[in-house]
Amino acid sequence: MKRKIASSKLRSAAFTRTRADHSAELAHDYCELIAELIDEKGEARGTDIALRLGVSNATVAKTMKRFSDQGLVEQEPYRAIFLTADGWKLAEDGRRKHAIVEQFLLALGISSKVAQVDAEGIEHHVSDETLKAMARFLARN
Amino acid sequence: MKRKIASSKLRSAAFTRTRADHSAELAHDYCELIAELIDEKGEARGTDIALRLGVSNATVAKTMKRFSDQGLVEQEPYRAIFLTADGWKLAEDGRRKHAIVEQFLLALGISSKVAQVDAEGIEHHVSDETLKAMARFLARN
């Protein structure tokens, strides 16, 4: 019965991680997008974020307030949004993972549209070990 | 500018899908586990589900009521939980995807523990195209 108990613990751990991941995922997505907008235009405005994320302005405002409390972004009232050091860390981490996963999927023969969408979903759920294996695979192909 | 607009739409679509996926993910996880418990013990009791999912009994009860309204599970008061045809469909779909992703990760050289956990996270985010590519890769290796 040892195996079953172990696998049950593993499942519960994975599930717990899944739940915790959902909010982290959102933070990653927002920070990645804000970083992109800053690179493109020098600043990230609420409307642009809302438009690209497919979400209302109000939702962005509320989320930005939460993230500001968590120290991920900085913002003056009625002004654009910027990332803190922590925010940049999340953004860079996300970009790195995203790039590896997307390249990996392309190398596997996935079409570029699907690779982009799947990479977005997968990037938040790959461990470092898996990421390294993907990078290794890419290096060999 | 066409490329940028297209890529922005794609991002928004991916993000929208991510959000919609979160509740579907939960349904998949519950149904998969219920299926497992039924296979193992002939029935799925609330306590067992709660224990394996690392969640309180009350949460399971509430979720089961919701799923019952959605036609995924069937339950008499104070009795065990069973899957409807739709519930079984979700469970089987999840198991199939999980198996392919896990095998794929193992083939990539990931350790079995990590493969199990990562597969749990990834299985909900792979398109059919990617799943097929993984199966193809497995067949060739």
Place this chain on the structure above:
DNA sequence: CAGAAAGTTTAGCTAGTGCTAAACTTTTGC
């Protein structure tokens, strides 16, 4: 430079997913 347009914030709503504590039912063990 005043009024319109664009953008932001706030208020108030919904739904999902989690919790604890208390009430209730079923099962078990003496």
Place this chain on the structure above:
DNA sequence: GCAAAAGTTTAGCACTAGCTAAACTTTCTG
């Protein structure tokens, strides 16, 4: 066959993440 243990349900709370509508501020334009 009754009392204790085990399991289930309900009530009530919190937080996240979304929405619309309305109020407010900033920017643009004639």
